[in-house]
Structure formats: C-alpha cells, structure tokens
Amino acid sequence: MxxxxxxxxxxxxxxxxxxxxxxxxxxxxxxxxxxxxxxxxxxxxxxxxxxxxxxxxxxxxxxxxxxxxxxxEQPHLVLHALRQGSSWSEIAMALDTTIAAAQASFAEWSQQLPSAERTMARELSTAAGASS
Structure with missing residues (x-):
C-alpha cells in the first residue's frame, strides 16, 4: 500500500x-x-x-x-463472453473482425489451456457457433 x-x-x-x-x-x-x-x-x-x-x-x-x-486480456474476455452466451457474430462484431478470424484466434489461444479448460472452451465455442 x-x-x-x-x-x-x-x-x-x-x-x-x-x-x-x-x-x-x-x-x-x-x-x-x-x-x-x-x-x-x-x-x-x-x-x-x-x-x-x-x-x-x-x-x-x-x-x-x-x-x-x-x-x-482479449482471449479471456472472449471466454467470458462465450460463458455468458454471446454468439460468435456478437464477439466478431465487438472485435471488429470476421467470425472465422475470431474463432481461429480463440482456438489458437485455447490450446495453451489445461486439458479440462481447453475442452470446456471448445464446447463453449461450438455452442456459440450454433447460435451465430
């Protein structure tokens, strides 16, 4: 202090x-x-x-x-957005990029996560893809 x-x-x-x-x-x-x-x-x-x-x-x-x-901080915020139910369309718009680019960047980042978190991130990403 x-x-x-x-x-x-x-x-x-x-x-x-x-x-x-x-x-x-x-x-x-x-x-x-x-x-x-x-x-x-x-x-x-x-x-x-x-x-x-x-x-x-x-x-x-x-x-x-x-x-x-x-x-x-950006990938962590994407993960939070996915957890909160945001679609890839919304995330891509917020990042001022394409859906494919946002998904690819997130997929690359998530590879460094521990196995259980990586699986959860992949599941969230797939679910968000269905809502885009």
Whole structure:
C-alpha cells in the first residue's frame, strides 16, 4: 500500500521505454498517458506544467504497454463472453473482425489451456457457433 500523501510509481517514474512502466492498473496507465498527451496538446491545465521532450516518448511507451496488456486480456474476455452466451457474430462484431478470424484466434489461444479448460472452451465455442 502506498504511503499516505505519496503518488503511486505509475505517476512518478520516468518512462522512456515499455520496460520502465511500473506495474499498475490499465486505468492508471491510461491516466498517466493522458497527462502527457494533455501537456503535448497544450491543454490549459496549469497543474500539469509545460510539455517536455519526455512527454511524447513516455506517451508512446505507455501506449505500447497498454496495448500489450489489452491484447493479453482479449482471449479471456472472449471466454467470458462465450460463458455468458454471446454468439460468435456478437464477439466478431465487438472485435471488429470476421467470425472465422475470431474463432481461429480463440482456438489458437485455447490450446495453451489445461486439458479440462481447453475442452470446456471448445464446447463453449461450438455452442456459440450454433447460435451465430
């Protein structure tokens, strides 16, 4: 737990590459990236201070980490959608892709699951295919 009155590292760490981004919730990373973008846009927010040469680099690095994290979470969200009864048509629309591409990506990801979970994922996928 952070000390009282001290900002979490995500708000204070110098960030020049993705490896510099401290572990934090995606929402905190997005917030920090927004601070850099606001300074670069010269948004009237005196509390942020003026833009620096580090702002675009920090924003880029944070964007990479956010993107990677969201990509890692995507198959898990597809699994949750299948468990909740979503069709492949709905999932493909949410992913802005084709049904075949969404199914193929999920099938590839599910291969790394333990046997029982892989079987369950396959069954959910088949059932969702029937409702598409």
């Amino acid at each position: 952070p000390s009282e009155g001290r900002l979490p590292k995500i708000y204070t760490a110098p960030i020049a590459s993705p490896s510099d981004v401290p572990a934090a919730a995606i929402s905190s990373m997005i917030d920090r990236r927004g601070i850099h973008q606001a300074r670069l846009a010269d948004t009237v927010r005196p509390e942020l201070g003026p833009a620096t040469s580090a702002d675009p680099i920090s924003a880029l690095a944070l964007g990479v980490v956010i993107s990677r994290q969201l990509e890692r």
